[in-house]
Amino acid sequence: MPDMTILVGLDGTEQGDKVLKFAKSLVAPGEGSKIIVCYVIEWSPFAFQSAEENEKRHARREEELSTADTKLVGPVVAALKAEGIAAEGIVKHGHAAEVLEAVATDKGASQIVIGRTTARSVREHVFGSVSVRLASSAPIPVTIVP
């Protein structure tokens, strides 16, 4: 099996286990392949906020990044490494589909693996859910785990 970099998008739901299981099936422990675990905190620079929220935004952002890393991404990366799989964790703010696509390009990933998502917001109903958007725009193969 050639060395691969698999980008796994987690959304904090139970579906993450299935997604990880599938990603692990693509790489063999001890080889040059790698799994990048990415969690995206939904955020838009064009969302409206109150002055008080703006004032505390920087501190809140640090808190969000730290929580996502320690509670979700960190443990997953540690578990993968314990299994002998090279792994890296990334937590970013933004729109999930856009961030996953950018990370995939930046890290030279050969495949993106995500769970099936349904449209939850008005924006997603209009523009499609994360999985639909990613599948239609990503420059590399995308596997959507049901």
Next chain:
Amino acid sequence: MTLFHRAALTATTAALTPLFAAAAFAQDAAPEAAAPPPGLDQQINEIFASSTGWFVSLIFADLPFVGFPWIVGWLVVAALVFTIYFGFIQIRAFWHAIQLVKGDYSDPKDAGEVSHFQALATALSGTVGLGNIAGVAVAVGIGGPGATFWMILAGIFGMATKFTECTLGVKYRKTNPDGSVSGGPMYYMKKGFAERGIAGGSFMAILFCIFTLGGSLGGGNMFQANQAHAQIVNVTGGAGSFLDGRGWITGLVLAAIVFLVIVGGIKSIAKVTEKVVPFMGILYVGTALIILAANYHMIGWAIGQIFAGAFTGLGVAGGMIGALIQGFRRAAFSNEAGVGSAAIAHSAVRTNEPTTEGVVSLLEPFIDTVVICTMTALVIVISGVLVVDPATGLYVLDGGRIATEGGVTGVELTSAAFATGLSWFPYVLAVAVILFAFSTMISWSYYGLKAWTYLVGEGPMRELVFKLIFCFFVVIGAAAQLGAVIDFSDAMLFAMAVVNIIALYLLMPIVKAEAGSYFARLKSGEIKRFKGSHAAPAE
């Protein structure tokens, strides 16, 4: 006529209520007469009037011979000085401001921080309000279409003032131990003056904070609550409404909602407001555009009226000077350029370049005054609600103002003008006015809080005290007819501009050095563009 009379009428006869922006209150009011009811309200009113009347008179005094409030001249002259000093920055950097708001220069690594767009939108929610809808109607109703020309001109000059104060706001903001940021004129007065070796910075900062507290509780709170109540009475049956004369009910409900947002931290209400208010703003401008599109054949005529009115008066009271005074007043009162409030709101942005936020902030008077106020004015002119004498082509005057269809003024004039195009729009407008009032209150509660914590220090208990005082004043504002109290608070708000603009004059060389360095690095390519990088650097 006492100030009390005006407020009394405001609360009881909404149809004739002149409405103004957070920063445009008492001085535009129409002459009214009503017998003040005796009681506690009147006693408080009289105590305030006798002890603070001199201050109000001083702030709103007319310049000799021209009948022009000196405070308006103070704001307009400052805007002109900054425009020239910064080489028409509002024109040179306009496109760059749009690029910044679009996020072209935002580092993707900063995703999750406060964006330029968010800082701008937050500041706008504090300024776009009653003045854009009703205040413009008062200006056009008195000064004629020509007032629009002067309003636009003053709005364009005001962009340079915003640029100056918001650049300083970011440059001298304070980062607190918990990572939050505090900024505003009080910080640039203290730190900036010290940096330039000018004495008195701390004193001016304290003075500014005291005025901000007054402005926050008055124009940013009581006036808004009072006008929101007037609107609610109007849409629930006017003089026959159950709420007529029962402002305390509206006040308690409003105070409870404000309490939930600012004390209870109920973000869902704030979130709804944050989303609905911009939507209302867009809906307002969109509707105006639809009405203008439907009457496209009259746009050329309306623009002609605006230009003709600006220089000849078209028969309005005071002629060209009358139009000029009304236009300048409206712009100065509406976009708050120079008052210092925007410097507080804009300072939370994530940037290492203070100039960028200054550049972004110059869009604020543009959107508020040049776009939204002009839309209101154009719709009023095109709708034909201002009565013209067919024989002479001049406007028909009625007691110093232009006669209108149905004799309406203020928000009712705007409402009537929009109703000529879309009959259902007055209902939307009524909701918009209440929401704008609410969002202005939330914004000013924050400005007041920042001034308060600057004076008494940070801390949950200290903040709670101010927030409770703020909620208490919501009830007073809606329930009582405290004209003198509100007038005093308005004067405090403009006193903010007196102190702030002195500081801006003294600190403008710092802004010039900051902006010079920024634009030089932008031109050389040292400042990186993250989106659309093939395009040429702006300025």
